[in-house]
Amino acid sequence: MFGRQSGLGSSSNSSNLVEFRAGRMNMVGKMVHPDSRKGLVYMTQSEDGLMHFCWKDRTSGKVEDDLIVFPDDFEYKRVDQCKTGRVYVLKFKSSTRRMFFWIQEPKTDKDEEHCRRINELLNNPPSAHQRGGGGSNDGDLQYMLNNMSQQQLMQLFGGVGQMGGLSSLLGQMNSRTPSSRNTSSSGGGGASALQTPENVSVPRTPSAPTRGSKSGSSRSSNANSQGAGEAAGSAGSSLDADASGKNSTTATTTASEATGPYANPFQAYLSNLSPEHGAGRSLNIDLSTALSGSEAINTLIADPERVKSLIVHLPESEDADEDRKQQIKDHITSPQFQQALAHFSNALQWAQLGPVVKQFELSSEAVAAAYAGNLEDFVKALEKSLPAGATMASGGEATEKKAGSEPETPVAVARDENTDPAEKQEEKQK
C-alpha cells in the first residue's frame, strides 16, 4: 500500500512510508537554484505518531531537512512553470515558505504516484496506536502532545516568527509540574497563559489557519477540502456557542487546581474537547480527512459488484478503457471529491441533511441521525445496515438514487417529530 522503493541499495530505509530520489532547490533571495547533490525525499512516522518530511543527502548520508508535518499544513505539488515538470514544491499553507525539489529518479513513471502518496501522508497519516476503546482518542492526542519535545511542539504550532508567545506558553506549561498541584481556588495558584478555556473558545476564523488545500493528486493545487481550517473555525465558534457554559464551569478548575490525571492544564483542557455530550458538535469532524489512503476503499473495490454500484454515480471517463477500480480511487483522492465529502460531513453535523438523506434508501435511524445532526449516530446506523447486495443497485441496473424514493418503513422524519432522536435510537437498539 505504501510506496516502498526497492533497488535503492543502502540508502533505502524500509521503514520509510514513501521515498524517491530527488534533489533540493535552494531559494537564494528571489532566485531558485537547483542543488546538484544527489538526495532522497522521504516520509516517516515517528513513534509518537508524528509524520516527518525529510530530505537526505545520499552521498553524505546526512539528513538535512526533517520537518514535522501536521495534517492540512502542507501541500506538495508539481511546478508547472517548469518545462519538464519534474520540479515539485512543498508549500506551507500558513506561510509563504516553500521548498522546491527536482526529481532524480531516472524514470518518470512514478512521479505522479509519489506526489499523490506524499499528499496522502501529509494529510492523512496512518493512525497512531489506539489506546483502549472508544475513549482512546483523547489518550492518543495527549500521548502525542506529551511526547513531543519542546522543539517539535514549536514546529508544530508555529514558526520562528511566533517563538516568543509560544515559548512563554510552553514555559508556563513546563512550570506546572505535578509537584505544583494544589486545590486552590481560581483566584490563587498563579494564572498562567493556559488560562480559562473560555478565553480560548473564541478562535474566530480570521486568526485560525486559513483553509488550505488537501491535495489528493499532483495537480491538485487549490481545490481543497474544508479540513483543518474549517474545523478550527467552526469548532471555535461552536465551542463558543455550545460549550461556553461547560467551559466556564471548568475554567476555574483547569486553570489553577489539580489537573487530575493530566500532566498539565493544557492537556486537561484538551480532554474537555472530546464530545461527551451532544452530537459531537464541539468538533467539526471531516470524514474526508480519514478516507483517502485508507485500506477500506481497496476492500470495497475488490468486489466487482461494489465497483459496479459505485461507478454508476461517477462521471464517464474520457478514456473508455480506463480501469474502473483506479477510476474510483482517483475520484476519492481528488480534491474535488474530498471537498464534497467535507462539505457533506459539515452539513450533516449542522443538522442540515435530514431532508436530503431521507431521499436515499437509508435506514430510519440514519435519517433520524441526519435530522439530529449527529454524525456518530449516522455512522452507527450505517454500520447496522442490511448486508451487501440488498440495497445496492442490485441486478446491476444503473439507476441513480433519485429524490422521491421514500423509505418504506414508516418513520417520523418530519422535523418536529424528531425532537428526541437520541432517545428513539436508544429505544430501537434495546
Next chain:
Amino acid sequence: VFFGEMAEAAPESIAMPTESSDGSWCLIESDPGVFTELIRGFGVTGAQVEEIWTLDADAFHHLEPIHGLIFLFKWVQDDQPAGRIVNDRKDIFFTRQVITNACATQALLSLLLNLRHSDIDLGETLNGFKKFCQDLDPISRGLCLSNEEKIRTVHNSFARPVLFEMEMRQSVPDDDIYHFVGYMPINGHLYELDGMQQGPIELAEIGQGKNWLDVVRPIIEARMQRYSVGEIHFNLMALVSDRQRSYERQIQLLVHQPSLLTPEERHSEIANLRTYVKFEQEKKRRYRQENLRRRHNYLPFIIELLKQLGETGQLMPIYEKAKLRAMQCEAAAVLKFRQER
C-alpha cells in the same frame, strides 16, 4: 433534485458567501487549470495561464512571450496606488469591477481585452464585447460585463455544483476578500489594471528594446515582499501563449529549416521539445479531468460509498480517525490563536 447554495468557499479564491442564483456570478477557484479552461470557454485560442513560483529571469524565459501577469492576494484596505491613475486613455480598455465574484474573470479580461498579439485570437464573444463597449466609460463597461450572459455562463460553469439545499450557513463566514490585479505592458508603458481603482495605474516606462518583465519584476517582488512580511497569501499567474503550439512550432522550424546546430544537437533538441509537448498534453488532460470532477455532483456517490463502508464495518474506524484529526486540528488552532493574541 438538489438545489441550493454552497456556503463555504474553495481555498485561495474569494471567500464570500454566494448569492442566490439568477443572473449572478458564482465563486470559482483561482487555479491555473480553471483559468486556462475559462479563457478557452470564452472562445480565446492560443493562450493559457500558468502559475508562477519565482520571478527569476531564467525560470521565466521559456514561458515567453508573457502577455500579462495576474497577482492574486488578500485585499488590504490601505493599499495606495503605486503610480498615477490615468483615466483618459483611449488605447487602454479599462473596466471597473462591479461584481465581487466575477473578480477572476474580470482580471483575465482586463489583460485579454488589451492584448494585441499574433499568437492570440480573442474569438467572437470577446471581440464582440470589446467592440460593443469601446466607447463606454469604465463603469458602464463593468455593468455590461456583469450582464454579458455568455461570459457569465462560462464563468459560472466552473463553480462547483450545489449538492443540497441549506437552511443556514454552517460555516463562519470568512471575512477575508481576495482580489486580482493585472500587470501588462501597453504601448511602451507598464500598467497595473485593478478594477477596484478609478483607472489604469501607470507604473513605469518600458525603454526601447527593453523586456517588460525586467521592469515589472522589482515592482512585483516588492509587493510580494510586503505581503510575505505580513504573511499575506498571494499567488502569481502568467498569461502566456499556448505552450504546446509554441513547442510544436519550434519543432517544425528545426525540422524544416537550416539551422546552426549539428545534427545531433538538432535531434536532441527535437526530442526535448517532443517531451515538452507531451507534458503540455498531459496537463490539458489533467485540467479536463479536474473540471469534470468540479462539475460533478458527488452526493449520490458519497451516500453509496458511506453505505458500503458501513456494511463492511469500515465506516466507524474511519469516523474515529476523522474525530482524532479534528481534535488535533483544534489543538493546533487553539495554540495558534493564543500566540496571536
